Amino acid sequence: MIELYALTDHPAPSLPDGASLSTVAHAGLAFVWGPAPTPTELSPELLWRHEELLEKLMEDRDILPVRYGTRLPDEAAAAWALCERHHELALALDRVRGAVELSVRVIGTEREPPPADGMSGTEYLRAREQTSTARASALRTVHEPLSLSARASSERAPRAAGELVRAAYLVDREAVQEFAATVTRLQAAHPRLRLLCTGPWPPYSFSET
Amino acid sequence: MRDKLLHAPPDLDLFATDRPRLDQALTRRVNADPESVERGLAQLVLTIVELLRQLMERQALRRVDGGTLNEDQVERLGHTFMELDKRMAELREEFGLDQDDLNLNLGPLGNLL
Numbered sequence: 001m002i003e004l005y006a007l008t009d010h011p012a013p014s015l016p017d018g019a020s021l022s023t024v025a026h027a028g029l030a031f032v033w034g035p036a037p038t039p040t041e042l043s044p045e046l047l048w049r050h051e052e053l054l055e056k057l058m059e060d061r062d063i064l065p066v067r068y069g070t071r072l073p074d075e076a077a078a079a080w081a082l083c084e085r086h087h088e089l090a091l092a093l094d095r096v097r098g099a100v101e102l103s104v105r106v107i108g109t110e111r112e113p114p115p116a117d118g119m120s121g122t123e124y125l126r127a128r129e130q131t132s133t134a135r136a137s138a139l140r141t142v143h144e145p146l147s148l149s150a151r152a153s154s155e156r157a158p159r160a161a162g163e164l165v166r167a168a169y170l171v172d173r174e175a176v177q178e179f180a181a182t183v184t185r186l187q188a189a190h191p192r193l194r195l196l197c198t199g200p201w202p203p204y205s206f207s208e209t
Numbered sequence: 210m211r212d213k214l215l216h217a218p219p220d221l222d223l224f225a226t227d228r229p230r231l232d233q234a235l236t237r238r239v240n241a242d243p244e245s246v247e248r249g250l251a252q253l254v255l256t257i258v259e260l261l262r263q264l265m266e267r268q269a270l271r272r273v274d275g276g277t278l279n280e281d282q283v284e285r286l287g288h289t290f291m292e293l294d295k296r297m298a299e300l301r302e303e304f305g306l307d308q309d310d311l312n313l314n315l316g317p318l319g320n321l322l
Binding site: 102107119121122123124128129132156157159176180183187195196197198199200 | 213283284287289290291307309320322
Protein backbone atom coordinates (compact mmCIF):
# COMPACT_ATOMS: atom_id res chain seq x y z
CA MET A 1 0.00 0.00 0.00
CA ILE A 2 1.13 3.55 -0.68
CA GLU A 3 -0.05 6.79 0.84
CA LEU A 4 -0.54 9.93 -1.23
CA TYR A 5 0.77 13.21 0.15
CA ALA A 6 0.24 15.90 -2.40
CA LEU A 7 -0.23 16.85 -6.02
CA THR A 8 2.50 19.00 -7.57
CA ASP A 9 3.69 20.23 -10.91
CA HIS A 10 6.08 18.03 -12.87
CA PRO A 11 8.98 18.54 -13.21
CA ALA A 12 9.50 20.03 -9.73
CA PRO A 13 12.53 20.56 -7.46
CA SER A 14 13.98 17.31 -6.12
CA LEU A 15 12.20 15.72 -3.13
CA PRO A 16 13.41 16.37 0.43
CA ASP A 17 16.14 13.98 1.61
CA GLY A 18 15.51 11.19 4.06
CA ALA A 19 11.72 11.17 3.84
CA SER A 20 11.38 8.07 1.59
CA LEU A 21 9.11 9.95 -0.80
CA SER A 22 8.66 9.21 -4.49
CA THR A 23 6.68 10.72 -7.31
CA VAL A 24 4.54 9.37 -10.08
CA ALA A 25 4.05 11.79 -12.96
CA HIS A 26 1.78 12.24 -15.94
CA ALA A 27 1.48 15.16 -18.36
CA GLY A 28 2.87 17.95 -16.19
CA LEU A 29 1.42 16.76 -12.88
CA ALA A 30 2.79 14.43 -10.20
CA PHE A 31 1.58 12.77 -7.02
CA VAL A 32 4.10 12.69 -4.18
CA TRP A 33 3.69 9.40 -2.32
CA GLY A 34 5.36 7.33 0.38
CA PRO A 35 4.94 3.84 1.83
CA ALA A 36 1.72 3.66 3.88
CA PRO A 37 2.21 3.19 7.61
CA THR A 38 0.32 0.15 8.91
CA PRO A 39 -3.01 1.03 10.55
CA THR A 40 -1.83 0.10 14.05
CA GLU A 41 0.85 2.75 13.81
CA LEU A 42 -1.59 5.63 13.41
CA SER A 43 -1.09 8.35 15.95
CA PRO A 44 -0.99 12.13 16.31
CA GLU A 45 2.81 11.85 15.84
CA LEU A 46 2.26 10.37 12.38
CA LEU A 47 -0.20 13.11 11.55
CA TRP A 48 2.39 15.74 12.51
CA ARG A 49 5.04 13.95 10.46
CA HIS A 50 2.68 14.03 7.49
CA GLU A 51 2.14 17.73 8.08
CA GLU A 52 5.90 18.37 8.34
CA LEU A 53 6.52 16.63 5.03
CA LEU A 54 3.84 18.70 3.33
CA GLU A 55 5.33 21.88 4.75
CA LYS A 56 8.75 20.91 3.50
CA LEU A 57 7.33 20.29 0.04
CA MET A 58 5.47 23.57 0.21
CA GLU A 59 8.72 25.51 0.74
CA ASP A 60 9.92 25.16 -2.83
CA ARG A 61 6.87 24.19 -4.89
CA ASP A 62 3.11 24.60 -5.16
CA ILE A 63 1.22 21.72 -3.62
CA LEU A 64 -2.35 20.56 -3.41
CA PRO A 65 -2.50 18.43 -0.26
CA VAL A 66 -4.29 15.11 -0.63
CA ARG A 67 -6.80 14.27 2.11
CA TYR A 68 -4.95 12.65 5.00
CA GLY A 69 -5.11 8.85 4.91
CA THR A 70 -5.61 8.49 1.14
CA ARG A 71 -4.15 5.09 0.25
CA LEU A 72 -3.81 3.22 -3.00
CA PRO A 73 -2.60 -0.33 -3.69
CA ASP A 74 0.51 0.74 -5.65
CA GLU A 75 2.21 3.30 -7.86
CA ALA A 76 0.30 2.11 -10.93
CA ALA A 77 -3.00 2.91 -9.20
CA ALA A 78 -1.71 6.41 -8.41
CA ALA A 79 -0.68 6.86 -12.06
CA TRP A 80 -4.12 5.75 -13.17
CA ALA A 81 -5.85 8.20 -10.78
CA LEU A 82 -3.62 10.99 -12.10
CA CYS A 83 -4.46 10.10 -15.67
CA GLU A 84 -8.17 9.70 -15.13
CA ARG A 85 -8.70 12.93 -13.15
CA HIS A 86 -5.97 14.95 -14.86
CA HIS A 87 -8.18 17.80 -15.97
CA GLU A 88 -9.84 18.55 -12.62
CA LEU A 89 -6.59 18.01 -10.69
CA ALA A 90 -4.79 20.48 -12.96
CA LEU A 91 -7.53 23.06 -12.39
CA ALA A 92 -7.44 22.50 -8.62
CA LEU A 93 -3.66 22.96 -8.53
CA ASP A 94 -4.01 26.13 -10.62
CA ARG A 95 -6.40 27.56 -8.05
CA VAL A 96 -3.81 27.38 -5.25
CA ARG A 97 -0.73 28.14 -7.37
CA GLY A 98 1.53 30.66 -5.68
CA ALA A 99 -0.62 30.82 -2.56
CA VAL A 100 -0.70 29.42 0.97
CA GLU A 101 -3.41 29.02 3.58
CA LEU A 102 -3.65 31.28 6.61
CA SER A 103 -5.99 30.53 9.43
CA VAL A 104 -7.76 33.13 11.57
CA ARG A 105 -9.76 32.56 14.72
CA VAL A 106 -11.60 35.24 16.63
CA ILE A 107 -12.73 34.99 20.23
CA GLY A 108 -14.91 37.53 22.02
CA THR A 109 -13.72 38.68 25.44
CA GLU A 110 -17.24 39.52 26.54
CA ARG A 111 -18.22 35.94 27.13
CA GLU A 112 -21.86 35.12 27.00
CA PRO A 113 -22.80 32.92 29.94
CA PRO A 114 -22.93 29.30 28.73
CA PRO A 115 -26.45 27.88 28.68
CA ALA A 116 -26.77 26.48 32.17
CA ASP A 117 -29.31 24.66 34.26
CA GLY A 118 -31.57 27.06 36.05
CA MET A 119 -31.54 29.51 33.16
CA SER A 120 -35.01 30.57 32.15
CA GLY A 121 -36.23 30.10 28.61
CA THR A 122 -36.23 33.85 28.06
CA GLU A 123 -32.65 34.19 29.30
CA TYR A 124 -31.61 31.33 27.05
CA LEU A 125 -33.10 32.97 23.97
CA ARG A 126 -31.45 36.27 24.90
CA ALA A 127 -28.06 34.56 25.26
CA ARG A 128 -28.50 32.87 21.88
CA GLU A 129 -29.36 36.16 20.31
CA GLN A 130 -26.28 37.84 21.80
CA THR A 131 -24.08 35.06 20.46
CA SER A 132 -25.55 35.31 17.01
CA THR A 133 -25.24 39.12 16.99
CA ALA A 134 -21.61 38.92 18.16
CA ARG A 135 -20.82 36.41 15.42
CA ALA A 136 -22.46 38.47 12.70
CA SER A 137 -20.58 41.52 13.87
CA ALA A 138 -17.20 39.74 13.99
CA LEU A 139 -17.80 38.36 10.50
CA ARG A 140 -18.49 41.86 9.25
CA THR A 141 -15.61 43.60 11.00
CA VAL A 142 -12.91 40.92 10.66
CA HIS A 143 -13.79 38.25 8.12
CA GLU A 144 -15.07 40.56 5.38
CA PRO A 145 -12.03 42.89 5.22
CA LEU A 146 -9.68 39.88 5.40
CA SER A 147 -11.55 38.15 2.57
CA LEU A 148 -10.77 41.17 0.41
CA SER A 149 -7.01 40.65 0.98
CA ALA A 150 -7.26 36.97 0.06
CA ARG A 151 -7.65 35.10 -3.18
CA ALA A 152 -10.36 32.96 -1.60
CA SER A 153 -11.77 32.35 1.86
CA SER A 154 -13.63 29.64 3.67
CA GLU A 155 -15.56 30.20 6.86
CA ARG A 156 -16.47 27.35 9.20
CA ALA A 157 -18.81 26.97 12.14
CA PRO A 158 -17.18 28.12 15.39
CA ARG A 159 -16.29 25.18 17.59
CA ALA A 160 -14.96 26.39 20.93
CA ALA A 161 -16.90 28.35 23.53
CA GLY A 162 -16.74 32.08 22.87
CA GLU A 163 -15.34 31.54 19.39
CA LEU A 164 -16.90 33.93 16.89
CA VAL A 165 -15.01 33.31 13.66
CA ARG A 166 -13.02 30.35 12.36
CA ALA A 167 -11.87 30.97 8.83
CA ALA A 168 -9.20 30.06 6.32
CA TYR A 169 -7.79 32.34 3.65
CA LEU A 170 -5.92 31.54 0.47
CA VAL A 171 -3.23 34.22 0.31
CA ASP A 172 -0.51 34.85 -2.28
CA ARG A 173 2.89 33.91 -0.84
CA GLU A 174 4.23 37.43 -1.23
CA ALA A 175 1.16 38.91 0.48
CA VAL A 176 1.42 36.88 3.71
CA GLN A 177 3.17 39.60 5.75
CA GLU A 178 0.74 42.20 4.52
CA PHE A 179 -2.18 39.97 5.49
CA ALA A 180 -0.68 39.48 8.97
CA ALA A 181 -0.29 43.26 9.27
CA THR A 182 -3.97 43.66 8.38
CA VAL A 183 -4.84 41.21 11.17
CA THR A 184 -2.74 43.25 13.59
CA ARG A 185 -4.50 46.45 12.47
CA LEU A 186 -7.92 44.86 12.89
CA GLN A 187 -6.92 43.68 16.37
CA ALA A 188 -5.95 47.23 17.32
CA ALA A 189 -9.25 48.53 15.97
CA HIS A 190 -11.31 45.97 17.91
CA PRO A 191 -9.86 45.64 21.41
CA ARG A 192 -12.82 43.57 22.64
CA LEU A 193 -11.97 40.77 20.25
CA ARG A 194 -8.96 38.47 20.29
CA LEU A 195 -7.55 37.57 16.88
CA LEU A 196 -5.22 34.68 16.22
CA CYS A 197 -3.63 34.26 12.81
CA THR A 198 -1.51 31.19 12.01
CA GLY A 199 0.26 29.88 8.94
CA PRO A 200 1.44 29.51 6.33
CA TRP A 201 -0.25 26.11 5.98
CA PRO A 202 -0.69 23.89 2.96
CA PRO A 203 -3.96 24.94 1.29
CA TYR A 204 -6.07 22.26 3.03
CA SER A 205 -9.30 24.24 2.91
CA PHE A 206 -8.95 24.98 -0.78
CA SER A 207 -8.16 21.52 -2.10
CA GLU A 208 -11.60 20.34 -3.11
CA THR A 209 -11.65 19.19 -6.71
CA MET B 210 4.22 25.83 16.53
CA ARG B 211 5.55 29.27 17.57
CA ASP B 212 6.85 30.01 14.10
CA LYS B 213 3.33 29.58 12.76
CA LEU B 214 1.98 32.49 14.76
CA LEU B 215 1.60 35.43 12.40
CA HIS B 216 -0.47 37.43 14.85
CA ALA B 217 -1.27 36.34 18.39
CA PRO B 218 -2.80 38.19 21.33
CA PRO B 219 -0.89 38.22 24.65
CA ASP B 220 -3.62 36.03 26.21
CA LEU B 221 -3.05 33.18 23.75
CA ASP B 222 -4.40 30.61 26.24
CA LEU B 223 -7.91 31.70 25.30
CA PHE B 224 -7.46 29.77 22.08
CA ALA B 225 -6.15 26.56 23.60
CA THR B 226 -9.50 25.07 24.56
CA ASP B 227 -10.05 22.48 21.85
CA ARG B 228 -6.73 20.75 21.47
CA PRO B 229 -7.57 17.14 22.46
CA ARG B 230 -9.55 16.75 19.29
CA LEU B 231 -6.56 15.91 17.11
CA ASP B 232 -6.35 12.42 18.48
CA GLN B 233 -10.06 11.79 18.15
CA ALA B 234 -10.23 13.17 14.64
CA LEU B 235 -7.52 10.82 13.56
CA THR B 236 -8.91 7.58 14.94
CA ARG B 237 -12.32 8.59 13.65
CA ARG B 238 -11.28 8.87 10.03
CA VAL B 239 -9.45 5.61 9.73
CA ASN B 240 -11.80 3.08 11.33
CA ALA B 241 -14.36 1.44 9.09
CA ASP B 242 -15.91 -0.96 11.60
CA PRO B 243 -19.70 -1.46 11.92
CA GLU B 244 -19.84 0.92 14.86
CA SER B 245 -18.47 3.77 12.75
CA VAL B 246 -21.03 3.03 10.05
CA GLU B 247 -23.75 3.47 12.66
CA ARG B 248 -22.06 6.69 13.71
CA GLY B 249 -22.04 7.90 10.11
CA LEU B 250 -25.79 7.41 9.95
CA ALA B 251 -26.28 9.18 13.27
CA GLN B 252 -24.10 12.00 11.98
CA LEU B 253 -26.30 12.43 8.93
CA VAL B 254 -29.54 12.35 10.91
CA LEU B 255 -28.24 14.73 13.57
CA THR B 256 -27.01 17.11 10.87
CA ILE B 257 -30.53 17.35 9.46
CA VAL B 258 -32.01 17.82 12.95
CA GLU B 259 -29.39 20.52 13.64
CA LEU B 260 -30.30 22.29 10.39
CA LEU B 261 -33.97 22.34 11.42
CA ARG B 262 -33.09 23.46 14.94
CA GLN B 263 -31.06 26.38 13.63
CA LEU B 264 -33.74 27.44 11.17
CA MET B 265 -36.44 27.27 13.85
CA GLU B 266 -34.30 29.13 16.33
CA ARG B 267 -33.63 31.92 13.86
CA GLN B 268 -37.34 32.14 13.14
CA ALA B 269 -38.10 32.24 16.87
CA LEU B 270 -35.57 35.04 17.49
CA ARG B 271 -37.13 37.01 14.68
CA ARG B 272 -40.58 36.61 16.23
CA VAL B 273 -39.30 37.65 19.65
CA ASP B 274 -37.68 40.72 18.07
CA GLY B 275 -40.90 41.49 16.22
CA GLY B 276 -42.68 41.77 19.57
CA THR B 277 -45.64 39.65 18.51
CA LEU B 278 -45.22 37.15 21.35
CA ASN B 279 -46.21 37.64 24.96
CA GLU B 280 -43.86 36.87 27.88
CA ASP B 281 -45.30 33.42 28.47
CA GLN B 282 -44.87 32.43 24.86
CA VAL B 283 -41.29 33.70 24.76
CA GLU B 284 -40.48 31.78 27.93
CA ARG B 285 -42.01 28.55 26.58
CA LEU B 286 -40.23 28.93 23.26
CA GLY B 287 -36.88 29.57 24.94
CA HIS B 288 -37.37 26.60 27.24
CA THR B 289 -38.12 24.32 24.30
CA PHE B 290 -34.97 25.37 22.46
CA MET B 291 -32.88 25.00 25.59
CA GLU B 292 -34.13 21.43 26.06
CA LEU B 293 -33.53 20.63 22.40
CA ASP B 294 -29.99 22.01 22.66
CA LYS B 295 -29.31 19.86 25.73
CA ARG B 296 -30.71 16.76 24.09
CA MET B 297 -28.62 17.36 20.96
CA ALA B 298 -25.51 17.68 23.11
CA GLU B 299 -26.32 14.32 24.76
CA LEU B 300 -26.81 12.63 21.40
CA ARG B 301 -23.57 14.09 20.04
CA GLU B 302 -21.78 12.80 23.08
CA GLU B 303 -23.33 9.36 22.68
CA PHE B 304 -22.12 9.04 19.10
CA GLY B 305 -18.74 10.69 19.69
CA LEU B 306 -19.53 13.65 17.45
CA ASP B 307 -18.89 17.31 18.00
CA GLN B 308 -20.60 20.39 16.63
CA ASP B 309 -18.19 20.59 13.71
CA ASP B 310 -19.19 17.10 12.55
CA LEU B 311 -22.79 18.16 12.10
CA ASN B 312 -22.39 19.60 8.67
CA LEU B 313 -22.45 18.55 5.05
CA ASN B 314 -20.13 19.73 2.35
CA LEU B 315 -22.25 20.59 -0.65
CA GLY B 316 -19.31 21.05 -3.01
CA PRO B 317 -19.52 24.32 -4.92
CA LEU B 318 -22.43 25.45 -2.73
CA GLY B 319 -20.24 25.38 0.36
CA ASN B 320 -21.30 23.93 3.68
CA LEU B 321 -24.89 23.25 4.64
CA LEU B 322 -24.55 24.93 8.07
